[in-house]
Amino acid sequence: MQDTRPKSPPLSELTRPQVRWILGGVVMTLATMPGQTNFIAQFNAALRAEFGLSNGAFGAIYTLATLISATGLVFAGVLADRIAPLKLACASIAGLAVTAVLMSRVEGLPLLVLALMFLRFFGQGMLMHIAMTAMARWFNRFRGRAISFAAFGITIGDSLLPFTLTVSILAFGWRSVWIATAIFLVVVLIPLLLFLLRDPPDSKRARQSGAINPDAALSDIPTGLNWSRARVLRDPLFFMILPGIMSMPGIGTLFVFHQANLAALKGWPIETYTAFFPVMSLTVAAASLTAGFMVDRIGAWRLMPIFLLPLTLACILVATLHPVWAIPLIFLCFGLTQGVMNPIIGALWVELYGTAHIGAVRSLATAALVAATALGPGISGVLIDLGINLERQAVVYAAWCLSWSGIYLWLQPRFGFRARELV
Template structure:
């Protein structure tokens, strides 16, 4: 028995669907001022301005991100009640205002508040809105829609480190934050509003009786029993969360402490940041491949493989010092990021259905944000204790391999859950399950 329907070619997408995917891409791109890869470029300037050590700044960043993850548990559920267009525009406006605040911070308290706003509205809500909408609006194209939407991340990863470094040198870090705020409001927000003007679950479509163009997308939400309390009692949820948290924590801590990593390895920081396009390219390539495989095989089948490349890349950081280690690190992390994004985005719908998808993804995104909070903070404290990143790397590699092994052990459990949800969806549609 196959758990997924026939995967149609991309040419079957119509104009409305392409607009939705484009909006998902721009929502993800808009989240970048709240992502570590953006904020990390200001690490040295902020620590110097406020006289903070690696550990102190890491703990402040951790605290801001931790509070953000707690707030996201509640706020993430708003995606189930408020249209993505409305909620997205609210969050992008708030993110722009926080960027203005960031340009004017003059105390550690103000810095902490600004970091919280960046992490909550940027890393948390913007990406959460995008991924939830893609998972809910698409079925046969779900994996590829998620893959294309998340291309906003590698777009920023390829361009921002180098551009931000030059801009900070030329104009100062405060002016760069002001420029980011202007770009969000003047450029990105209007385009997102236009692309999301006619969503499949919007009032206009419902009034005209227009159904979702993804013909096998069930009009009746599935997984109605999986509300928040039921999810929190399910052991499978926590097992999956371990894989979601791993890349967030490990990837974030190495990017956040890139200056320290370059110093102990004897690398020029400019050489390190010059390899960011390798990360972006590998994310793009493997996101496209993974998105296609999700649509054909199901996300649950790919999950056990996702963390393995990052495990080897982290191990390489611990073992080797030559400059060639940098592209190995970036490519391996990019492979995991490329695989994990469409897999994690689609997996929740495959295992738990779409009825409470916003709340489920809010829990998952909150866990991811929490992991990205703990990673830099813990690593920074260990660095202050003279336990450098190259020694920490062995423990992070072990985490990746152990979690991957657990996924292989529980693969039959994932299959059973996916079968139940596939049966519920096809029964509601009056369609038979697709046989091999």
């Protein structure tokens, strides 16, 4: 059945339940923050001092913990196809809160690795996966913009937390900050999520009452029934997509994780560096909304060649500029790529592989993105210890990003064929 409804309807057509579902997505992505590198990086100096670690050693520990969490996500991610988002998200937030308490009491390196592993698994891994999977499944014509709005939780966290954490750690100590984090997750975010997602479109109560999702696909039969996870793993196109989309989490993360090293290299006060994080956050928000609208209008696959271009420029700026005014320019470029990437990658898997196995397919991609956030800080930390500073590394990163923009341009005919074949 052909869908004759407007392809990208105005936001005024969103119903109150739909707005609540999107706000639930915002809460889920905000809850990911304790597992995000931007959050953990604020404890970098304190943890290295506590355990006597070099940049490379801490980067290696972070890499190990994150890679283990990414492996777990490959298997746990399929739960998003089987368990209601509300139940799965609340369980993940509770697990994250327990891990925050564990982090506050960590004494040795084995326990530090364990705590970091669960922070990454529940935070950046599962909660982000649940939120984006729910938005991609619940929305159709609003999919790009729903994903963009849901990602605002990270924007809010990135705007407020880096500087706040820096000050709080100095004032109260890093262990106390983790206790406060656990309390906030349990006392504020879980009740808020229970309210916002009390009646999602796939709930039993909604089905029993006959409630209809006004933005559902016309057919009740999900698309991509033949694209199981096993088949996706045999698809060459999937593996041609992965390296490029891993660039932003890998490269962007390493410049945040090693922010103290970068600031020292450039002669920037670390407080000044973290004070400019809102520039990136605001840029992410604006770019994400714009890209979300474009995704709904022309499709995510058509936008693939452009999203790495700002990151390319950011790496060039890191390699060449030293004045303090370069910091907001770098964050602006990071924000453009991250903001544009959120709705593009969030919708791409539905366009290429359908909705039937979206949780399983997304878990593979999300695991790869999480792994990238491990490899970036780990590899760069080793290179720093070997005397290859972040400025010299940035030149290679710029070339990498530009190359993958060209590859995505070359893949446009294959993307288009796959998207039309799925319909």
